Amino acid sequence: MSETQGPENYGKVALIGLGLIASSIFWAMKRAGMDSHVTGYARSAETRETAKRLGLCHEIVDSAEEAVKDADLVILAVPVGAMGPIAEAIAPHLKPGCTVSDVGSVKKEVIEAVRPHLPEGVNFVPTHPMAGTEHSGPGAGFASLYDNRWCLIVPDGASEEATARVEAFWQALGAKTEQMEVEHHDLVCAVVSHVPHLIAYTMVGVADDLRRVSDQEVIKFSAAGFRDFTRIAASDPTMWRDVFMTNKQATLEILGRFTEELFALQRAIRTGDGQLLFDYFTRTREIRRGILQAGQDTDAPDFGRVKVEK
Amino acid sequence: MSETQGPENYGKVALIGLGLIASSIFWAMKRAGMDSHVTGYARSAETRETAKRLGLCHEIVDSAEEAVKDADLVILAVPVGAMGPIAEAIAPHLKPGCTVSDVGSVKKEVIEAVRPHLPEGVNFVPTHPMAGTEHSGPGAGFASLYDNRWCLIVPDGASEEATARVEAFWQALGAKTEQMEVEHHDLVCAVVSHVPHLIAYTMVGVADDLRRVSDQEVIKFSAAGFRDFTRIAASDPTMWRDVFMTNKQATLEILGRFTEELFALQRAIRTGDGQLLFDYFTRTREIRRGILQAGQDTDAPDFGRVKVEK
Ligand SMILES: NC(=O)c1ccc[n+]([C@@H]2O[C@H](COP(=O)([O-])OP(=O)(O)OC[C@H]3O[C@@H](n4cnc5c(N)ncnc54)[C@H](OP(=O)(O)O)[C@@H]3O)[C@@H](O)[C@H]2O)c1
Ligand SMILES: NC(=O)c1ccc[n+]([C@@H]2O[C@H](COP(=O)([O-])OP(=O)(O)OC[C@H]3O[C@@H](n4cnc5c(N)ncnc54)[C@H](OP(=O)(O)O)[C@@H]3O)[C@@H](O)[C@H]2O)c1
Known part of the structure; x- marks a missing residue:
């Protein structure tokens, strides 16, 4: 053959x-x-x-x-x-x-x-x-x-x-x-893709809404973290509307966990519980190490982005 | 001179x-x-x-x-x-x-x-x-x-x-x-950097917690969106604890806006309001265009990441 x-x-x-x-x-x-x-x-x-x-x-x-x-x-x-x-x-x-x-x-x-x-x-x-x-x-x-x-x-x-x-x-x-397996697929995708997209869309929407911070500033200073959210949030609106309309159950479940965790961190900020934040931020580093070890990303500065010349 | x-x-x-x-x-x-x-x-x-x-x-x-x-x-x-x-x-x-x-x-x-x-x-x-x-x-x-x-x-x-x-x-x-001006600085940074970091930390924490989805899977399939969150959430825990402990007011304000918006989108998912989602996702695209026009990022596939060979 x-x-x-x-x-x-x-x-x-x-x-x-x-x-x-x-x-x-x-x-x-x-x-x-x-x-x-x-x-x-x-x-x-x-x-x-x-x-x-x-x-x-x-x-x-x-x-x-x-x-x-x-x-x-x-x-x-x-x-x-x-x-x-x-x-x-x-x-x-x-x-x-x-x-x-x-x-x-x-x-x-x-x-x-x-x-x-x-x-x-x-x-x-x-x-x-x-x-x-x-x-x-x-x-x-x-x-x-x-x-x-x-x-x-x-x-x-x-x-x-x-x-x-x-x-x-x-x-x-x-x-x-x-x-x-089908249900596991939809859950895994809610975690690694669908909810991250929804969150990115939301954060970009918040920035866009905020009258006291101009769009100009949001764009100028985007490299400080926000930029990666805007990339994700530029994806096709029809595709993503359909994703959320059809993967409703898994998305809502993961969103529920997300807001629960976010409220715990928010509360730590309000009450000044630095230890809780420190421990949380330490734990999340491990996952990043795993991704680098698995060859799923580059360790280069600025994501290995092609240099943008002005 | x-x-x-x-x-x-x-x-x-x-x-x-x-x-x-x-x-x-x-x-x-x-x-x-x-x-x-x-x-x-x-x-x-x-x-x-x-x-x-x-x-x-x-x-x-x-x-x-x-x-x-x-x-x-x-x-x-x-x-x-x-x-x-x-x-x-x-x-x-x-x-x-x-x-x-x-x-x-x-x-x-x-x-x-x-x-x-x-x-x-x-x-x-x-x-x-x-x-x-x-x-x-x-x-x-x-x-x-x-x-x-x-x-x-x-x-x-x-x-x-x-x-x-x-x-x-x-x-x-x-x-x-x-x-x-000092207060404006802290607000702008809450929007473009501090809250995005907190959200990324939270999402990575949720993924890490979820027993039904193994860390292995989260790592394997991370390129679907999640990966960029893990990058942000790998930053130094001491630095970020201090940021949230000291920029409390602006962070909590932006977080409040964020959860308000997120709940609106969550509600649209639950009730099946596809039009709201579509309109929201369409609006957020504009900010991305501004960032590309301002030369703050590359338009290359996969963020212009250096190719990761296995
Ligand atoms: N983009 C991603 O990151 C990604 C990754 C994995 C899987 N997917 C999945 O792949 C599929 C396609 O995504 P894509 O990124 O290729 O989308 P896309 O670039 O927006 O293309 C969608 C195509 O579908 C056609 N189409 C849209 N609505 C239609 C309808 N009602 N009847 C017939 N044709 C219709 C469009 O035709 P017109 O141009 O004429 O409107 C267009 O050719 C989606 O199900 C998506 O969930 C996407
Ligand atoms: N990283 C960023 O993305 C970024 C961007 C803009 C601004 N910043 C700001 O820049 C500053 C430094 O950040 P970095 O990223 O350079 O941090 P880093 O790489 O973690 O280095 C921090 C340095 O401060 C020293 N240090 C820590 N605690 C100290 C203490 N109590 N007394 C004396 N020295 C101490 C550390 O010494 P040891 O090594 O001996 O502990 C280390 O040399 C922070 O205020 C941060 O908010 C950071």
Whole structure:
């Protein structure tokens, strides 16, 4: 079997949604030398035009139904809230025995929304590539987005063979894969991603609101810590609205823990309990050490940011 | 006047405290070709030994009193809570007419703690270089830490000449300077730095606490947003305890606003008000745009992080 005929190679792949995640999939497939024929569809004519101009996909078509025709692998790469309606629309047009996958950041509600529409014999293999930037749209993707990042696979009754092929596909794109149970997935993501995003959005909103501190000052002095919040809080509003609307339970649970802890620290500040703060701040250092040891970040000053010259 | 005899050049400079901030001052002075004689003191013999080994300062002495003898510029670079006692100790040994400065992250309480001890005729010029990393100690400093960063000057009755010299000094180290009124300083810093740090510490604490999500998973999947919080939350516990103990009022005020906003978003999640979330997330994008336009960050994927190979 030549490299381009491995299990990760599907004859025809359909990308539904042509934003950051889908366009990065296409560029990474190209880099990997896969010879699949890739069809793409996005909701707006504007995005479809941009995709054509960028050379994204081998063919851009005007409906999701048309895109999935004859496809061996269909990847739903639209906001989480749009997955159900799309699945319903494409279901009658799916090739028997094909594999349907999605890349949504939330898994339980997506599975519940997609699964009932899929015909018997179609394999559904939900995934979640843990990679992204704050940019979105067809022009945002790049081939190395998934390199060394985790792509979580949340099995939902697909055949072992179908699941293994999707895993091989993501590995060919550069990712490391791991299977995770659906509810655990949504909880882990609430902790490492969803609640941190909500908090960052909130902090940026507070700064923006504060009339006594001008936006100008917030921007000028942002390197003191705030800047990293603004990066996170620049992510796509539609995507994040959908994440919070669909991962409600885990988000609210982690938020509850967060405010409980925050109130304890706030109380220590008010009462002058320096020891409590010191102990808390000492404990949190350990996690950072673990992340550096695991090679998940750089220790370079200023995050190894490319130097910004004025 | 040759470059090394400009107003930024002091004949003798004393650095009290030899951590990230002081060591970076020394290396930046060296890079700028200043010919001041620099004396250093730190509390522990261990830090003093390390400083000697690293070639930090021209002379390391065993007491703050000795360090400030004959100094034209004395810079207090110890945690905020240690400023008052140090000022009291050195006061009788200060050269008449010299300039005392500090680099504390909080200004109101530091000024109140230091000012009463200083003799008539000594100029006190409080400063706050808005630059740092999560590392601390004598080995953490580097010459370019202040390049293009802001150093805020909070005038407290020093002569115009003394203030201008301190500004020139910081500019020679690479910083941009700006004067700011003391209460406004503490509020701005609460917004752009102190509360973001507290929130990051809290989020990392929550993740660490959560038994159902292992530390291992938190570390593995940290790149999804959480990682940037751990970076902030790895900062020195003593420094940050002191910041919150001394900038209590502004911190509690901003924290109050933060929880108020967070509850509004939490409520929107609970009640399914997607429009509120969408509008909120759209608004916060603007601030990010301002930061990029102001050259305060890079737009590169993954913050322009140096690629971490496994
Ligand atoms: N960005 C991340 O960090 C990240 C990471 C992991 C997973 N994900 C998940 O990946 C998925 C896509 O995210 P993305 O970052 O690629 O988003 P994106 O860049 O905003 O692109 C979204 C794409 O979906 C299309 N779309 C939106 N609503 C649609 C609808 N109702 N019907 C049909 N098409 C629709 C958009 O078309 P138009 O351009 O025509 O509107 C666009 O092509 C989301 O489920 C997200 O949760 C994102
Ligand atoms: N790091 C930042 O991001 C940052 C940014 C702007 C301003 N600042 C401010 O700069 C100051 C110094 O911070 P840093 O980051 O340089 O801290 P650091 O790296 O932890 O160094 C602190 C230095 O102060 C000495 N010290 C501590 N307690 C002392 C005491 N009671 N008496 C005498 N010396 C004492 C320490 O000596 P030993 O090593 O012997 O304990 C050490 O040399 C703080 O006021 C901080 O608020 C920090």
